[in-house]
Amino acid sequence: MRRLFGSVRARATLGATLVVAVALVAAGAAVLLSLRSNLIGEAGTQAERSARAVASELAAGTPYDKLSGLDGDDGPVQVLDEHGRLVAASEDLEKISGTDSGQVKPRPAVKPTGDDDDDSDDAGEPLEAGEISGESVFSNGSATIDGDAEDYRFAAVEVETHDRGHLKVYAGSPLAAEHGAVRSALTVMLIGFPLLLGVVAAVTWLVTRRALRPVEGIRREMAAITQSEDLARRVPEPDTHDEIARLASTTNETLAALETSVERQRRFVADASHELRSPIASLRTQLEVAAAHPELLDLDGAVEDTVRLQRLAADLLLLARLDAGERPNDAKVDLARLAREAVEGRTGVTVDAEPVEVAGSRGQLGRVLANLLDNAQRHARSAVTVNVRREGDRAVIGVADDGDGVPEDDRERIFERFVRLDAARSRDDGGAGLGLAIARDVAVRHGGTLTAGRGPAGGALFELRLPLV
Numbered sequence: 001m002r003r004l005f006g007s008v009r010a011r012a013t014l015g016a017t018l019v020v021a022v023a024l025v026a027a028g029a030a031v032l033l034s035l036r037s038n039l040i041g042e043a044g045t046q047a048e049r050s051a052r053a054v055a056s057e058l059a060a061g062t063p064y065d066k067l068s069g070l071d072g073d074d075g076p077v078q079v080l081d082e083h084g085r086l087v088a089a090s091e092d093l094e095k096i097s098g099t100d101s102g103q104v105k106p107r108p109a110v111k112p113t114g115d116d117d118d119d120s121d122d123a124g125e126p127l128e129a130g131e132i133s134g135e136s137v138f139s140n141g142s143a144t145i146d147g148d149a150e151d152y153r154f155a156a157v158e159v160e161t162h163d164r165g166h167l168k169v170y171a172g173s174p175l176a177a178e179h180g181a182v183r184s185a186l187t188v189m190l191i192g193f194p195l196l197l198g199v200v201a202a203v204t205w206l207v208t209r210r211a212l213r214p215v216e217g218i219r220r221e222m223a224a225i226t227q228s229e230d231l232a233r234r235v236p237e238p239d240t241h242d243e244i245a246r247l248a249s250t251t252n253e254t255l256a257a258l259e260t261s262v263e264r265q266r267r268f269v270a271d272a273s274h275e276l277r278s279p280i281a282s283l284r285t286q287l288e289v290a291a292a293h294p295e296l297l298d299l300d301g302a303v304e305d306t307v308r309l310q311r312l313a314a315d316l317l318l319l320a321r322l323d324a325g326e327r328p329n330d331a332k333v334d335l336a337r338l339a340r341e342a343v344e345g346r347t348g349v350t351v352d353a354e355p356v357e358v359a360g361s362r363g364q365l366g367r368v369l370a371n372l373l374d375n376a377q378r379h380a381r382s383a384v385t386v387n388v389r390r391e392g393d394r395a396v397i398g399v400a401d402d403g404d405g406v407p408e409d410d411r412e413r414i415f416e417r418f419v420r421l422d423a424a425r426s427r428d429d430g431g432a433g434l435g436l437a438i439a440r441d442v443a444v445r446h447g448g449t450l451t452a453g454r455g456p457a458g459g460a461l462f463e464l465r466l467p468l469v
Contacts, residue, residue, distance in 0.1 A: 009208040016204040017197055024196065028189045035185055039178035040140075040153055047155035048136045050074050051171035055132045055159040058167055064088040064106065075152060075172040076143040078103075082166040090145065098141015098154050099170045133158040143172060151175040214238040218248055231259035264417075271418040272316055279309040315434040318367070319417070322441045328361035332469055335395055336388045338362065342369040343386060349373065353388035356395040358466040360446040368442050368450075371435035372399040372462050379403035379460060390468070394448075397464040400455030411452040415440040439464075
């Protein structure tokens with residue numbers, strides 16, 4: 001049961017069915033109440049018409065035994081005098097309720113006296129002789145006529161006669177039609193509503209099944225990708241332009257990005273292993289030779305390989321921290337001062353800097369400057385210039401050399417890891433190809449950019465742009 005209602009299709013079907021059920025119940029109740037009110041109103045109108053007909057005859061002086069409405073064909077009729085005594089009633093009336101008197105057999109009339117004139121009409125202005133009240137009072141009750149008991153809608157009309165005083169006429173209209181119509185409507189609803197709810201549930205189930213079919217296809221393909229670990233596979237994209245199609249498209253974009261990331265990580269591991277193998281092998285060879293022939297120990301070469309190995313390990317560790325999403329701190333860094341410190345001890349490097357401050361890691365930004373300067377000095381013929389300035393809300397550090405520059409087609413590729421444009425350059429002279437990649441990653445982590453272009457002297461120009469404090 002939990003598994004069944006754990007599906008979107010089952011919940012959608014249940015929800016739609018409940019909403020329709022509530023709407024049908026509310027609409028059905030409104031229809032029944034409206035139908036009952038209309039039918040009761042019609043019965044009241046018929047009862048009022050009968051009561052006024054009898055009242056008209058009384059006002060005209062018709063004797064009680066000659067009243068046309070007492071035959072009982074149109075419903076029970078009672079005529080009460082001003083004392084509430086029954087003076088006329090329908091033939092074969094056996095029982096009645098819902099009127100001011102439960103009597104069914106008329107009593108002899110009492111001659112009205114002048115003392116009772118002031119009490120003839122307590123409800124409003126006194127009626128004149130022969131006048132019929134314009135207001136009617138309605139009530140519900142029951143009556144038994146010739147053994148048949150039914151529910152009735154009663155209407156009471158008052159009339160003032162010449163010789164019999166103030167009288168009140170009750171006439172009833174049967175409510176059998178109202179009861180029958182309400183029962184018929186209720187029966188139709190009790191039969192039709194469940195059938196309609198079944199149709200709604202079935203249609204919702206089929207529609208949601210059709211709508212969610214692409215989602216099931218996406219789920220199956222994702223499960224297959226997870227099991228096979230083949231990130232080159234893609235989920236099917238439906239031809240529609242709805243949310244499911246956008247979900248499939250976004251899923252494929254995520255898979256493509258994940259495939260690129262995994263492939264990049266694999267290349268990184270392979271390249272790192274290759275780069276580490278060379279200095280480690282060289283250092284091991286020198287140590288083995290020194291162990292066998294101490295007089296042949298190349299101490300300077302061993303130290304150089306060790307330093308190179310140390311730098312490479314530091315670069316790999318920094319890249320790993322950047323890939324893990326390490327965020328720089330928010331310390332204030334004076335780029336002009338940082339640039340002057342970075343060029344200390346370097347020959348052929350000039351600095352032109354104005355004081356600007358940014359927020360970030362002083363160590364990482366110093367590493368960026370050092371990498372850019374190392375790269376510039378490797379390619380410069382004679383001079384390297386460093387420029388620190390403010391441009392709008394950005395601080396800009398430019399490092400330019402007078403070398404051959406970077407071809408335009410390679411100005412983005414040089415920021416990839418382990419990329420060397422000069423294939424003939426040795427690793428000892430050119431490094432591992434991680435410096436610019438590290439510089440770009442640090443710039444991005446600080447909310448900035450690092451781009452390559454052409455410098456004023458024709459060589460390469462690297463510009464680091466960072467947001468000001």
